[in-house]
Amino acid sequence: MRLLLVILVSLSVSACSGYEFKNLAKSDVDLVTDEFIDESRRLVRELTVKLYKRNPSQLHKTPGMTIEKRLTLLQNSAGELNFVELAGRQETEALELVFNPDFDGDRVFALAVGLGGMLRHAYGYNDESFLFDSLEPEPLWTSAHNVEVLAWKLRNNRMDNGAPWLISSEYQGVTDNLSFERLFGKLIVLQEMMARIAGDADDRRVTKVVHAAGSVFMPLPI
DSSP: OHHHHHHHHHHHHHHHHTOOGGGGGOOHHHHHHHHHHHHHHHHHHHHHHHHHHHOHHHHTTSTTOOHHHHHHHHHTOOSSOOOGGGTTOOHHHHHHHTTOTTOOSOHHHHHHHHHHHHHHHHTTTOSSOOTTOOOOHHHHHHHHHHHHHHHHHHHHOBOTTSOBSSOSSEETTEEOOTHHHHHHHHHHHHHHHHHHHHHHHTTSOOOOOOGGGTTOOOOOOO
């Protein structure tokens, strides 16, 4: 009877305050993690849209494809992002396709799949976090490093004719759109902050990824 009363009171409080009942099974860290997951996915969507607008030729490689259809594909895929179009390549392997001269597919989609899948991996492929979930800080640190490498490669790697693999901040030799740098910066900060939070919550020392690894993508720890 006492348990039933507690449940009824909880339901009443949650209904009055707008607080979802499922959140009773969440710690403060879980609620913060949910916000980080949502924000990281929002930033990847925003980055994808901006890249397609700067590189419309990539979208046209798939007949009838639109930005909205691409976003729907990414959003409706649960867990790992695995697409036949990329021969099943995921995370860092998908990111490598962006700069692969033998790849003739949609490089923006490869980037979105690689980046989005890697961030999902960093959060344990969860859409939200609950009390008995735990995050490992190492994949979060590694993902932050890889976002930094991706931003560097987009700025510096070039095709044989000197053109960038994808137009982002720079167009025809002129840096005219710094919003890409801001998006990448936000993603890096989110992952590094979440790694610190996860490390503190786990009450153990975090070994940060060594950035001296330079311009090499690092697979996330399993």
